[in-house]
Amino acid sequence: MAHTRPTLAHVAGKAGVSVSTASLAFSGAGPIAAETRAKVLAAARELGYSGPNPLGRSLRSGRSGIVAVVIGDQLRRSFRDPVSVRVLDGLVSTLGQLGLGVLLVPGLPVEEDRAVDPLVESAPMDVAVLIWGSRTQDPIREALQRRGVPMVIGEGPSLPDVPLVGIHDRRGTAELGAYLRSLGHERVAVVALPFGGPRRCAVVDADRMGELDWAPTRNRLQGLADAGVAPTAVVEAGASLVEEGQAAGRLLLDVDDPPTAVVAQSDLLAAGVLLAARDLGLRVPQDVSVAGFDGLDLPWIAPDVLTTVDQPLAAKGQALGEAVAAVLAGEEPQTVTLDVTLRVGTTTGPPR
Amino acid sequence: MAHTRPTLAHVAGKAGVSVSTASLAFSGAGPIAAETRAKVLAAARELGYSGPNPLGRSLRSGRSGIVAVVIGDQLRRSFRDPVSVRVLDGLVSTLGQLGLGVLLVPGLPVEEDRAVDPLVESAPMDVAVLIWGSRTQDPIREALQRRGVPMVIGEGPSLPDVPLVGIHDRRGTAELGAYLRSLGHERVAVVALPFGGPRRCAVVDADRMGELDWAPTRNRLQGLADAGVAPTAVVEAGASLVEEGQAAGRLLLDVDDPPTAVVAQSDLLAAGVLLAARDLGLRVPQDVSVAGFDGLDLPWIAPDVLTTVDQPLAAKGQALGEAVAAVLAGEEPQTVTLDVTLRVGTTTGPPR
DNA sequence: CTGTTAGCGCCTTCAA
DNA sequence: TTGAAGGCGCTAACAG
Numbered sequence: 101m102a103h104t105r106p107t108l109a110h111v112a113g114k115a116g117v118s119v120s121t122a123s124l125a126f127s128g129a130g131p132i133a134a135e136t137r138a139k140v141l142a143a144a145r146e147l148g149y150s151g152p153n154p155l156g157r158s159l160r161s162g163r164s165g166i167v168a169v170v171i172g173d174q175l176r177r178s179f180r181d182p183v184s185v186r187v188l189d190g191l192v193s194t195l196g197q198l199g200l201g202v203l204l205v206p207g208l209p210v211e212e213d214r215a216v217d218p219l220v221e222s223a224p225m226d227v228a229v230l231i232w233g234s235r236t237q238d239p240i241r242e243a244l245q246r247r248g249v250p251m252v253i254g255e256g257p258s259l260p261d262v263p264l265v266g267i268h269d270r271r272g273t274a275e276l277g278a279y280l281r282s283l284g285h286e287r288v289a290v291v292a293l294p295f296g297g298p299r300r301c302a303v304v305d306a307d308r309m310g311e312l313d314w315a316p317t318r319n320r321l322q323g324l325a326d327a328g329v330a331p332t333a334v335v336e337a338g339a340s341l342v343e344e345g346q347a348a349g350r351l352l353l354d355v356d357d358p359p360t361a362v363v364a365q366s367d368l369l370a371a372g373v374l375l376a377a378r379d380l381g382l383r384v385p386q387d388v389s390v391a392g393f394d395g396l397d398l399p400w401i402a403p404d405v406l407t408t409v410d411q412p413l414a415a416k417g418q419a420l421g422e423a424v425a426a427v428l429a430g431e432e433p434q435t436v437t438l439d440v441t442l443r444v445g446t447t448t449g450p451p452r
Numbered sequence: 453m454a455h456t457r458p459t460l461a462h463v464a465g466k467a468g469v470s471v472s473t474a475s476l477a478f479s480g481a482g483p484i485a486a487e488t489r490a491k492v493l494a495a496a497r498e499l500g501y502s503g504p505n506p507l508g509r510s511l512r513s514g515r516s517g518i519v520a521v522v523i524g525d526q527l528r529r530s531f532r533d534p535v536s537v538r539v540l541d542g543l544v545s546t547l548g549q550l551g552l553g554v555l556l557v558p559g560l561p562v563e564e565d566r567a568v569d570p571l572v573e574s575a576p577m578d579v580a581v582l583i584w585g586s587r588t589q590d591p592i593r594e595a596l597q598r599r600g601v602p603m604v605i606g607e608g609p610s611l612p613d614v615p616l617v618g619i620h621d622r623r624g625t626a627e628l629g630a631y632l633r634s635l636g637h638e639r640v641a642v643v644a645l646p647f648g649g650p651r652r653c654a655v656v657d658a659d660r661m662g663e664l665d666w667a668p669t670r671n672r673l674q675g676l677a678d679a680g681v682a683p684t685a686v687v688e689a690g691a692s693l694v695e696e697g698q699a700a701g702r703l704l705l706d707v708d709d710p711p712t713a714v715v716a717q718s719d720l721l722a723a724g725v726l727l728a729a730r731d732l733g734l735r736v737p738q739d740v741s742v743a744g745f746d747g748l749d750l751p752w753i754a755p756d757v758l759t760t761v762d763q764p765l766a767a768k769g770q771a772l773g774e775a776v777a778a779v780l781a782g783e784e785p786q787t788v789t790l791d792v793t794l795r796v797g798t799t800t801g802p803p804r
Numbered sequence: 805c806t807g808t809t810a811g812c813g814c815c816t817t818c819a820a
Numbered sequence: 821t822t823g824a825a826g827g828c829g830c831t832a833a834c835a836g
Contacts, residue, residue, distance in 0.1 A: 107828090109829075118807045119830080119831090121805090123831055124806085127831080130805090130832095131805055136806080148598070150600070152831090153828090153829055155510045155514070155576055155828080155829070155830090156812095157830055157831075159507045159511040159813065159814085165575060166555065175540075176545065179540065180534075188531065189527055193527070196571075201575045203554065203555050204544060224516065247503075401752075459812090459814085461813080470822065471815090472814095472815075472817095473821085475814065475815055481815085483821055507814090508814035508828095511814075511828050513828085
C-alpha cells in the first residue's frame, strides 16, 4: 500500500462503516450518531486522513470555492497601485468570510501572443470578478461567457445579467469641475487614465478620443463636461502611476501657454503632475492648480495636500464580494453605485 | 436538455466519435487524425463547449494547477508592504509562465477563533508557498503537512525535505554593523521586525528575546552581533510599516540618552524612524544615523537617501516560483540563498 | 440513523 | 488511429 494518500473509502473501511456515512461524519450535512462520527474521526486520525479531497468534492458539487479576480493590467503594475490594492483587500476579506478563495488572474497575458491569460480559459472558478470593468469587445469577458462562468464587474460598462459595482465618478468629477470654475479657472487640462486599448502616454486628438473604451476614463471626462469644463488638452497616461503622471504633467505644463489647472483622473497621476510642476519651478496652486481622484493619503507630497475626489475603496471591494455571494446564491444581478466626495486640499486655488 | 453545460460526452456524441477520441482532440496528448479533430472541434463550437471542465480534469489528474501563496500576516497589511508585493509579483509571473495560478491565502485567519484560515485546510492546491517563512510550531505548516501538500518556504527555518529560498541577511546586516562601527558608533539601537508571536510595538526584554521565533528577525539580529554590535535597545515592531517604525523611533529616540544610530530591519521601519527623528528635531545623520533593510526606492523621504541592505526581491519571487516547479517535477528539495548588498546613502554618518 | 447506488467530467489504460 | 471500460474521490438520493 506504500504511499498513496488515504481516501474516504479507506477511512470508512477502517471504521467499519459505509463511505457515505464517513462522508457525513466530515460534512455534517445529515444526521449521524455521535458515536459513529467519533469512530470515523478516530479511523481518520489513525490513517493520517485530513479531510475530504477538495478535488473530488469539487467535481461532485460542481463548485470549487474559487473566485477568480481579474486585475486590470499586469499584476506587477496593479500591485503598485494602492487603489487596486485597497479594493482587492476589501474583496479578499469579504470573500474569505464566505469561505471563498481568491485566484489572481492577470488582465493582460504574460505571453504577448495570446489574447487572454490561460487561467481565464481553464482555471477552476465559480465566479470571476473583473475589478476594473470591461471593454466593449473584451476577450476576457468573451472567454468567460463562453465558459459559462458568471461574472461580477467593477466599473462599467453595465451589461445585461451582470452585477455591477461602480462609483458616482461622473458626478464627483462634475463637482470638482464646478469647484474649479468657481475659482475662476478657464484653461483646464486633463491627465486621463488609460483609454482601454494599447497603453501610451501621449496627447489625445479627436481620433484617439473616438477610441476611448474604458468606463472610468469616459465617466470622469463626461463629469467635467457636465460642469461646463472643456479641457484645453487631454493627455492619456499609460497607467495610474506617479511616473506616468509626471511625464504627462511635463507634456501639459512645459509649453508656452500652460493651463491654469490640471485635473488628473487618479491621485497617483496627480502626484506626478505635482512633481512635474515642481520640476518646472511652478508654484502650486499659485501658478497651476492640481486635482486628483481617489482620496489616497499621500503624506510624501507634503506640505501639499491634494484636492481630490474621495472614493470608498474598501467598501467597493466589499460590495464586489457581496455581489459574488449574491451571484452564487442565484439572486438577480443588481447594480450598486457608491458615493464619492470632493475633498479640497491645498493644491487648488484661484488662477493668478 | 434545457440548461446543463455540455460535456465532452455531448461533444463526442454530436461528432459521432467516442469520448476518449474527443478528449484527444482537446488535449493533443496522443495521435489523432486532423479530420477527426476538426469534426470534434466543430461539434464543440456548435454546442458552445469551451474545453474540458477543469474540475473533472483535476480529479482525474490529481492536479489542480493552483499554487497557494501564504502571505505572512493579513493580506491588508501585506499589500501595503512593497517588499511583499514585489516578491509576490516575481512569483506570480514565474508561476504564470508555468500555467499555474496563485491562490491568495491569508497567513492569519480572518476569524480570530481559528488557528488557520479555512483555505489552508480545504482549498485545492498542488503546492503551498510560505513567503515569509515558518515558525517553530506553525499551525499552517502542520495543517499542510497533514494534508500532504508539498511546501516551498521563503526565509527560514530550513526544514527537511522542504525547498528554501532565502537571502544572506545575516551576512548583510553584519556588513552594515561593521560599517557603523567603522564610523565610530558605539550606541546602536535596533527596530526589529515582528518576533513571530502576537504582534506588538514595544521594547524587548530578555524574556521576550527568548520567544523570538522568526527567521529574518533573528538572522538580522545575529548579523549585528557578528559585527560586534551589541544593541543598546531593541524595539519590536508590530508590522513592517512606516507608522510602526515611527512609533518605535519615538520609543528609542525620545529618551535622555539616545543611541547614535538606529538600525531598522526594514526600509519602511527605517523611514518611520526617520520621521520620528525629524519630529523630535534631530538631524540625520548628525544627531542620529538611520539604516534600513530591503533596498526600496523611497523618493518621498527626500532629500534623505536611506542607507540600506539591498535584497533582490523580484529574484526571490522568481526563485520561489522555480522551486515550485522543481517540487512539482519531483526533484530533490534545494536551498537557494540570494545575495544582498550594503548600499550607503545619506542617512548614516559619524556620530557627533 | 446507516448503507446502497449512481454518477459528477475527465483521462488513460488496453484492445481492436 | 479509434473505441470501450474503468476509476480518480466524493456526495446526493433513496431505501432500509
